Amino acid sequence: MALEQAVEALETLLGARISVKRPDREAHGTSEAWYPLTPPDAVVWPQNTEEVSAILKICHREGVPVIGWGTGTSLEGHALAVKGGIVLDMMRMDKVLEVHPEDRLVRVQPGVTREALNADLRTTGLFFPVDPGANASLGGMAATRASGTSAVRYGTMRDNVAALEVVLADGRIIRTGSGAVKSSSGYDLTALFVGSEGTLGIITELTLRLHGQPEAVSSAVCAFETLEAAVETVQTTIQMGIPMARIEFVDADIARVFNQINGTHMPEKPHLLIEFNGSESSVAEDSRRFGEVVAEMGGADFQWATTTEDRNKLWKMRHAAYSSCIASRPGSIGLLTDICVPISRLAESVERARAMIDVEGLDGPILGHVGDGNFHAILLVKHDDPEELRKAQKIGHDLAEMALEMGGTITGEHGIGVGKRGLMADEHGAAWGVMGEIKRALDPKGILNPGKVVPDGENA
Template sequence: MADATFWQEAQVIFGNRISKKRTDCETHGQSETWFPLTPPEAVVFPETTEEVAALTKICAAHRVPLVGWGAGTSLEGHALAVAGGIVVDFSRMNRVLEVRAEDRLVRVQPGITREALNADLRATGLFFPVDPGANASLGGMAATRASGTTTVRYGSMRDNVAGLSVVLADGRVIRTGSGAAKSASGYDLTALMLGSEGTLGLITELTLRLHGQPEAVSSAVCAFERFEAAVETVQHVIQLGIEVARIEFVDEEIARIFNKMNGTALPETPHLMIEFHGSDAGVAEASERFGEVVAEMGGADFQWATTTEERNRLWKMRHGAYSACIASRPGCMGLVTDVCVPISRLAEAVAQARALIAAAGLTGPILGHVGDGNFHAILLLDRENPAELATAKTVAHDLAAMALAMGGTITGEHGIGLGKRAMMAEEHGQAWAVMGAIKAALDPLNILNPGKLVPQDGEMP
């Protein structure tokens, strides 16, 4: 608990930008999924890196925990203040600081969202491609090493962050990376911070890599009678090297929910949702080759989204799948799985996932960014039924164990947070202890997002 001296020192810096109001604390104690309300002691709204550094020094002196907060769209409870303390809301640090179009780089503050950034970049002919669906903040996306629907072509945050400014646990500010295309200079501290989920430092600035807006874009949706055929189609497309910008799978239950919630008339069978980027000739060639694979696998004719408005509606529907699933069962909450497997094991993994969910008697529509082997089961649960939540947690664990047995990972994009920390030892073994040693070296007082990601006392030898 913070003492009176702490509050006095923080008040000097932030004035009315530090809030203990119940509404603010509860807003910053919520999760989008099944985690219980966990309000912090207070919420702070910094506007500069210097303010974040000053706050961190005060917190270190008084041993008050600090948790970063972006747009609050994470699904694994990353930003919940489980040890109390202060939530640092970066929403006021939301500016584009510099566009270097000739280098295809942009420097931004962490609170800007990906949609706001791309709106700002529109006139440059460039865009930032990482699209997790939610209008997440760029700082949060970096902290969780996010990816999404476009990863199959453009990569994840790991591939699109060139450098960072980070406030460490003692208040020091470091810069990582550079504007160069590559570097062999020392430890890759940018990569270390990406995916650290706020346990090693607070990101206060990002330098991002940009891409040219494609000359031609073509989107379509294609139905299959069997999910095996849809997933195997994805495997063949990737193995043949056909360039797709997005290739998403939704099962028959998701198709039914889309029809109910969006007024569409999709066949209530598994679907692939596809998008191609490139030149007119390149998009036409990729579309033709893709169509040949679909025909061989027994897929139905494409429904093409031929205008920008139609494409936007298609992907808005896909990005809204989670909220549509929740709305389809009033009063429910979600537990979302996030396994990722080698593409050669994808069809087998989806089949096993469906069998596990059915055997448990749960409702769990499946969708995912299957072009990179990542898929999700949205387990829909009765909020008033703790036994159902316990069953869902068992299914989630079994799915993660399945992914590890196939040479995959327990999380393709959502990160660890609170929900998956118990499985870190199974995936990483002694490497998890090394992560704990890095945490202890950079944050010996354990004030940065404590209780997350790394081993706690006694968890590993």
Template sequence: MQTIHPAAPAAIAALAPLLGDRLSTSEALRDQHGANEAHYPPAPPDAVAFPETTEEVAAILRECHAHGCPVTAQGAGSALEGHHLAVQGGIALSLARMDRILAVHPEDLDAVVQPGVTRSRLNEELRATGLMFPVDPGADASLGGMAATRASGTTAVRYGTMRDNVLALEVVLADGRIIRTGSRARKSSAGYDLTRLMIGSEGTLGIITEMTVRLHGQPEAVSAATCRFAGVADAVDCVIATIQSGLAVARIELLDEMMVRGFNAYQGSDLPEAPHLFVEFHGTPAGVGEQAQAFGELAGEYGASAIRWTDRTEECRELWHMRHQAHYATGALDPGKRTLATDVCVPISRLAEAVTHAQDLARELRLTSTIVGHVGDGNFHCGLRVDPTDADEVARVHRFTAALAETALRLGGTVTGEHGVGLGKIAHMAEEHGDAVAVMRSLKTALDPKGILNPGKMLPADDEG
């Protein structure tokens, strides 16, 4: 076998007796684990490992550390910035078999899970308890992957992101040491916040092998609405006014004209091709009613039309199911191309400027781009259609993502609100963080001195800033 990383053969030989047929170098499996839903070129690892216990993860890391062999953790593989691609070869460490829900504590509103559990599976298990786990990226991602990328979704405006919804972790460090961070207590001032350091570290500081997540009560009452605006600036101004008014919106999502066109193409609907907001309120029946009314009045001031409310659970679920198909709906435009998804996040007062800038930019660069976003947080996504064989279009798409990231920074925001850095945003890290990149690098060196954990991701090489 021709290996990609020189240290891989020795590491594989050392791991084979431990893992048996749960360590594979078959080309089919390597190809499968080298693929991605985004636009990055395939990057098959040298081998794929399927540990079933924390101790096995620790053993894998001990061997790979000893041999200097890269280890790239993989969850559901739904990352949009190539986080899980073993771009330098080595071992792809799949956490798919560590998918047990270890405990649900309804009395404390928390659950202990292994990293391979997906968000939808956890919620299925929780349904009868009256509790839920709210964080919902579009894909049915694994909870470990969601923690590793500091994921969020439509409900972050109300319930927070993974940063806010993970209480404790078990982590295997680069050299195989196993640590626990945090506890089941709701808060603590005891020491450095290692939990938050690991969340969003994209598998570059350690491998998450167990997590304690916060649960929330399923809302007693839910009220959701869709409404239409004359222009995207009106819709965004309505969002800004809603947030500033203190309305405790549970979800508030923007779809621009092109995104609506995508949904129409994908599902055969005939929504008017105009910017829409999808909103939802959670609470007591009277509280939800009050907030829905207040929102309706606000939306009216910004010229909203065709406001359609529902408080039927099934209809709400369908609405958000549709919303979560945005990535595929974008794919219904310009058939035959691929979708490149990018996201930024800005202070909400700059949101209208950022969104209209993105639309103008797409027009200027002759690109098909949808916009959909968790606009209550100032976060939005662009879904760009690109023909990978058209070098000029590829270049224009990259011009778009770079310009959008720069705009986000100029407006006081960040180059990624929830997709993460992975491969795609490395080039902007120095621009966003300045000298803090050097601090990140020293933390990385302190915890992974040989650089075996997900190399080539997140941090620019030393000479790049």
């Protein structure tokens, strides 16, 4: 690896927009999870696609790793420079390029954040629905195939990315997809890059699908005596075809944390948080039918939040659950698990998860986007206690294996990164090797985010 030559060439290309200073490197060597500080050798800030192409041509020639970077909110160490190299910070490419309201499409650069896009769209009557909680960059959300609280109705990034502009490892610029609603034209390269975690190319532009802002929105929170009753309510609601915009589960531990951190007065029991979108009449009807299901399942303390202010408070509290749990145990770090199972196995899987955590004696509140079978355990570990970390890692591994046993997946939204790479063979078998072959075909020198997603091996 000719790092010095690459840095020298990048300094000529970018001037002050390359840094080898320790503070800049360390700022791009962290993640929101438990992984140790892993600084890159340098950080660069491109401003357009042509610069990204030039950077990759230099790094390809010199064999220097390149790792894409957005807001740094990933939870599986996706953007850590585990084999050194250059971090490509995309956050200066942050323009909304073009809005096509009649086609419900928008073209953006990768550094645009979800919240910034929706603020820009406010007067159009449209919005972008994928909501992972964090105000992540849209390029990063595509790279990790993000989803979140609204996926039960609006889908994930896989469903909402229509087209991409991508720079390949050797600097070639390609476009995938189109503005058409559908296509039967060749391989679906857009889907290939969405979720590839920066191992196949650097996303420099996205065309995203938009949705109409709903006429009416209503949210509610309700408590249940048991975890099983809450999860079975979700299953029944789905089976009845009631169209939910969001349905979230939090257990009794998280209800207690909400009270502690936010000053709420929720019963310390499992809760569901739900939202309906649509016309005034459809929201009223959906809410009524859901209320009947809750009553049948023994739900109580049913509270509707119909004003924008109350709804925002409810979902802000839910999105802050992870940081609130960390704050509830001073000196702790979080290992956040992420599995997704068929809806028919959801109640069983949550019960088994609770039992696994209790056996190991860890604090592990459970929550999730249960409308699509995706849930998490926030395993709270003292930062200086290796035994607690070992137990948490064991639980994470066992939960992933349980998900596979049930016909599910080891990750519903957080992705693979370095954290779940060791489980890929268990889920995909020989198909994991095929992923490695695709990687080598597009990135034969293995410079793009090495050490992630695909198998170890030549240039992996």
